[in-house]
Each structure stands twice: as C-alpha cells, then as structure tokens.
Amino acid sequence: MTIRIVLVEDHALFRAGVRGELTDVVDPDGGVFVEIVGEAADRDAAVEVIADTRPDVVLLDVHLPGGGGHTVIERLADSDLVTRFLALSVSDAAEDVMAVVRAGARGYVTKTIDTVELCDAIRRVHEGDAVFSPRLAGFVLDAFSTDLPAPENPDLDVLSEREQEVMRLIARGYTYKEVAARLHLSVKTIETHVSAVLRKLQLSNRHQLTAWAHERRIV
Numbered sequence: 001m002t003i004r005i006v007l008v009e010d011h012a013l014f015r016a017g018v019r020g021e022l023t024d025v026v027d028p029d030g031g032v033f034v035e036i037v038g039e040a041a042d043r044d045a046a047v048e049v050i051a052d053t054r055p056d057v058v059l060l061d062v063h064l065p066g067g068g069g070h071t072v073i074e075r076l077a078d079s080d081l082v083t084r085f086l087a088l089s090v091s092d093a094a095e096d097v098m099a100v101v102r103a104g105a106r107g108y109v110t111k112t113i114d115t116v117e118l119c120d121a122i123r124r125v126h127e128g129d130a131v132f133s134p135r136l137a138g139f140v141l142d143a144f145s146t147d148l149p150a151p152e153n154p155d156l157d158v159l160s161e162r163e164q165e166v167m168r169l170i171a172r173g174y175t176y177k178e179v180a181a182r183l184h185l186s187v188k189t190i191e192t193h194v195s196a197v198l199r200k201l202q203l204s205n206r207h208q209l210t211a212w213a214h215e216r217r218i219v
Contacts, residue, residue, distance in 0.1 A: 001033070002033065002034070002035050003033065003034050003035070003056045003057055003122060003123070003126050004035050004037045004053070004055045004056045004057075005022070005034055005035065005036050005037065005055055005056065005057050005058070005059060005122070006036070006037060006038040006039065006040065006046070006049055006050050006053060006055040006057075006058045006059070006083075007019060007036055007038075007039045007040075007058075007059050008039070008040045008041075008046040008050075008058060008059065008060045008061055008064065008069070008072065009039075009041065009059070009061045009088075010041045010042060010061060010063070010064050010065055012041070014111070015039060015041070018059065018088075018118075019036055019039070021115045021118070022034045022036065022115075022118075022119070023036070025115070025119050033119065034119070034122065037053045037055055038050070038052070038053040038055065041064075041065070042064055042065040042066045043064045043065065043066035043067040043068075043069075043071055043072055043075075044066050046058075046060075046064065046072045047072055047075045047076060050072070050076060050081070050083060051076065051079060051081070054081060054083065055083055056083065056084065056126050057083065057084050057085075057086055057122055057125055057126050058072075058083055058084070058085045058086065059086055059088045059122070060072060060073075060085050060086065060087050060088065060100070060105070061087075061088060061089055062087055062089040062091055062096045062099070062100055063089070063091065063096075068096075068099060068100075069087060069089075069099075069100050069105075070099040070100045070102070070103035070105075071103075072085075073085055073100065073103035073104045073105060074103050074104075077103075077104065084106045084125050084126060084128075085100070085103075085104065085105040085106060085107075085125075086105065086106060086107045086108075086109065086121060086122060086125045086131065087100045087105050087107065087108040087109070088109055088110075088111060088113075088118075089108070089110060089111065090110065090111045091110075092110055092133070092136060094173040094206075094207070094210050095173045095174065095175050097136055097173065098172060098173025098174070099173065099174075099175070099178075102173075106125045106128075106129070106130050106131065107121055107124075107125045107129075107130055107131035107132055108131075108132050108133065108136055109121050109131065109132070109133045110133050110136075112133075113133065155201070155216065156218065158200045158201070159197060159200060159201075162193060163193050163196055163197050163200075165183065166179060166183070166190060166193040166194060166197065167194075167197045167209065167213065168213065168218065169182065169183075170194060170197075170206055170209060170210070171209055171210045171212075171213035171214065171218075173210070176190045176191060176194070194206065194209075197209065
C-alpha cells in the first residue's frame with residue numbers, strides 16, 4: 001500500500017525532517033508506505049498543489065502564511081477531491097483544533113508525535129478513521145457529543161443573552177474574529193463581552209471558560 005501525501009508546513013527544517021522520516025518507512029506488506037507528491041509553505045501554494053496532485057492525505061500545519069490551515073480545507077471544499085486532512089501542529093489550543101475539525105480535518109496530532117505514531121495516524125486517517133492526540137480526543141468528543149439544547153443553568157443568570165451567546169461560541173473553540181463574523185459585531189465588541197463574561201464568572205482566561213462551560217454541558 002502506498003499513501004500519496006502532500007506536506008503543508010511553513011518551516012522548511014521541520015518539513016525536511018518529516019519528509020526524511022516518512023521516506024524511510026516501508027510498508028510491512030512490501031512496497032513504499034508513503035509517497036510525498038507535493039509540498040507547500042503557505043495557504044495559496046497548498047491549495048494549488050493539493051488540487052494539482054490530488055493526494056490521499058494532507059499533513060497540514062494549522063498556522064500558515066496567508067491564512068490558517070482550516071482555510072486550506074475550506075477553499076477546497078467545493079472540489080471533488082477525496083483527500084483526507086490530518087493536522088500536524090505544535091499547537092494544542094482549543095481554537096486551533098476546532099477550526100480545522102469544523103473545516104473537515106479527520107484528525108489532529110501534535111508535533112511531539114514520534115514516527116511510528118505518525119505513520120499509524122496517516123494510515124488510519126487514510127482508511128477513514130478519526131485520529132487525535134490523547135489529550136485532544138476528550139475535548140473533541142465533548143465538543144461534538146451532542147446537538148441537544150443546552151440545559152438551563154443558574155450560573156448563566158448573571159450573563160446577558162448576548163454574553164451567553166458569545167460565551168458558548170468561545171467555549172466551542174471559535175476565535176474572536178470568527179465570533180464577530182457570526183454575530184455581525186466588531187472584534188473589539190466581542191473582546192468586551194468576553195471580558196465581562198470572565199469577570200462575572202470569576203474566571204481568568206478563555207481556557208478556563210471553555211472548561212467551565214464543558215463541565216456544565218452548556219455549549
């Protein structure tokens with residue numbers, strides 16, 4: 001089995017390291033396990049090379065010149081590609097994970113992963129599985145485990161209706177810019193609402209807010 005891969009990463013040294021590691025891997029059943037058919041260092045180049053080479057799997061960094069990794073997936077959404085995307089990033093921030101998962105990535109692993117684990121993740125994503133680093137799996141499961149309306153919670157009484165709306169979107173991993181676009185408000189207004197939410201709930205940052213909301217299943 002040979003899996004055709006495009007590697008999207010803006011750091012040339014890391015890209016070369018991944019290429020070198022994957023090139024040495026041999027399929028146990030014979031033949032080459034991975035064939036790297038293209039590389040890109042920014043969003044626009046990534047979109048072009050993926051469309052041209054039509055790989056089986058894309059290893060995708062989430063922070064790229066020109067736009068986040070999720071925008072690469074979004075720009076290719078209307079094509080007839082059957083390519084699967086596996087995010088490979090140093091970041092384990094909720095907003096980065098959720099952005100690429102919502103865009104359509106089948107997995108998200110961090111750059112602490114070793115070669116054996118990465119090859120296994122590539123194989124599983126190619127076969128259609130969803131693959132996440134252990135510390136991210138629970139968060140993703142919680143975020144997508146239910147579409148039921150959030151239960152009533154007396155803790156929310158201190159928040160205005162707009163603050164509750166902003167709080168839920170932030171807790172789901174949306175960035176300030178994405179929340180502003182969804183609610184047709186300015187980023188500054190969203191920042192003000194988040195500051196008010198944190199103050200009223202006696203929380204220090206958005207990561208604590210995310211944990212607080214998920215513990216109460218109000219997202």
